[in-house]
Amino acid sequence: MSNTKPTIAVIGAGLGGAAAAALLQKAGYPTQVYEQAPEFARLGAGIHLGPNAMKVMRRIGIEDQLERMGSHPSHWFSRDGETGEYLSRIPLGDFAKEEYGAAYITVHRGDLHALMVDQLDQDRLHFGKRLEKVDDQGDQVVMTFADGTEATADLVIGADGVNSVIREHLLGEEAPIYSGWVAHRAIISAEKLKAYDLDFEACVKWWSGDRHMMVYYVTGDHKEYYYVTGVPEPDWNHGTSFVDSSREEMRAAFKNYGPEVQALIDCTETVTKWPLLERNPLPLWHDNRLVLLGDAAHPMKPHMAQGAVMAIEDAAMLVRCMETTGAENYADAFELYRYNRFERASRVQKVSHDNTWLRQNEDPAWVFGHDVYEVPLKDPKTE
Numbered sequence: 215m216s217n218t219k220p221t222i223a224v225i226g227a228g229l230g231g232a233a234a235a236a237l238l239q240k241a242g243y244p245t246q247v248y249e250q251a252p253e254f255a256r257l258g259a260g261i262h263l264g265p266n267a268m269k270v271m272r273r274i275g276i277e278d279q280l281e282r283m284g285s286h287p288s289h290w291f292s293r294d295g296e297t298g299e300y301l302s303r304i305p306l307g308d309f310a311k312e313e314y315g316a317a318y319i320t321v322h323r324g325d326l327h328a329l330m331v332d333q334l335d336q337d338r339l340h341f342g343k344r345l346e347k348v349d350d351q352g353d354q355v356v357m358t359f360a361d362g363t364e365a366t367a368d369l370v371i372g373a374d375g376v377n378s379v380i381r382e383h384l385l386g387e388e389a390p391i392y393s394g395w396v397a398h399r400a401i402i403s404a405e406k407l408k409a410y411d412l413d414f415e416a417c418v419k420w421w422s423g424d425r426h427m428m429v430y431y432v433t434g435d436h437k438e439y440y441y442v443t444g445v446p447e448p449d450w451n452h453g454t455s456f457v458d459s460s461r462e463e464m465r466a467a468f469k470n471y472g473p474e475v476q477a478l479i480d481c482t483e484t485v486t487k488w489p490l491l492e493r494n495p496l497p498l499w500h501d502n503r504l505v506l507l508g509d510a511a512h513p514m515k516p517h518m519a520q521g522a523v524m525a526i527e528d529a530a531m532l533v534r535c536m537e538t539t540g541a542e543n544y545a546d547a548f549e550l551y552r553y554n555r556f557e558r559a560s561r562v563q564k565v566s567h568d569n570t571w572l573r574q575n576e577d578p579a580w581v582f583g584h585d586v587y588e589v590p591l592k593d594p595k596t597e
């Protein structure tokens with residue numbers, strides 16, 4: 215791989231893998247993407263994309279489309295779930311654009327994902343390819359998939375999520391930690407909410423002692439409203455990534471909450487329940503020709519709405535580091551990447567774990583104002 219760019223395999227076409235592959239392909243790296251799913255569906259979920267993620271979307275070339283697609287909340291409000299009292303008012307909207315250099319939007323996760331996957335070279339995107347085994351032979355990596363096929367690449371990026379096969383290859387088998395909290399997720403038709411004489415704010419988190427409900431629009435036209443909760447549940451023994459929940463379960467979990475939350479529960483048609491999984495910061499993010507990003511490296515509770523955003527920032531930093539060192543020096547590039555991501559990702563993991571983010575007024579600039587392309591690179595060899 216001396217004169218030409220190395221061939222790269224990205225395992226997993228989630229938000230982190232899609233961002234990495236889009237940026238690599240733009241930078242001219244021959245990049246293949248292997249995704250276990252046979253196809254992607256528009257599952258009922260939303261996502262926040264803060265200015266720190268939108269700056270990466272700008273590089274990918276989809277910032278304007280996302281701005282049109284998403285809802286632009288004027289604030290992140292935190293409110294007491296029982297009394298309705300405002301606990302914090304964090305300005306977003308025009309303030310975010312001016313102060314942090316890009317918009318803060320909330321969007322349907324499926325719409326965002328479809329747009330990102332569309333940016334990839336479709337001839338190099340392979341569905342139904344579940345990686346089973348990876349063999350780093352020193353001069354190349356051989357990947358074996360569940361369908362019995364094999365592929366090779368010079369470098370392999372493990373963007374394969376919380377149960378990453380690449381992480382397991384590097385660090386051994388170890389199940390993620392069940393945090394003791396679940397998240398309920400539901401999309402509500404805004405049409406139904408018109409029956410209530412209530413103000414459904416564009417981005418609001420309702421809190422009480424040990425639980426919360428985060429609510430926001432996931433489309434620019436405000437036709438779809440979404441809630442995602444955090445509720446304690448001591449065990450998760452379902453053996454699946456989510457199960458169906460119910461209005462009754464929601465009523466029981468939020469029985470003391472105010473009228474807006476009760477209206478949302480009344481309007482719920484389907485609601486799913488997801489275990490929230492974590493890992494402690496990993497001692498290793500890369501080895502020889504293999505490197506991790508996103509949930510494969512630092513899965514976290516979603517309570518800062520920054521998990522996917524960290525995967526997207528990782529992708530951008532990884533490509534930046536490869537361009538900085540030259541990809542032939544991939545070992546240096548991978549270490550430069552880890553060194554410049556570890557502290558930030560671990561801090562976000564910790565705050566997400568504690569679930570304190572924006573509960574009270576605080577300055578979010580260290581998260582939203584971050585520009586992964588402008589932040590000075592710290593050199594692991596000299597610091």
Ligand code: FAD
Pocket residue numbers: 225226227228229230231248249250251260261262343344345346373374375376377378379397399442488489490507508509510514516518519520521522523524525
């Ligand atoms: P994933 O999204 O998990 O993608 C991994 C991909 O790899 C998948 O497509 C998977 O099918 C594929 N894959 C896995 N194994 C293999 C294999 N062996 N071979 C081939 N392919 C494989 N984050 C935010 O930024 N904002 C939010 O608002 C937000 N809300 C959340 C709400 C909930 C309830 C939860 C659970 C999470 C939330 N997150 C949020 C976190 C976010 O979902 C994750 O951090 C993010 O999806 C991580 O992206 P990723 O690309 O690293 O991994």
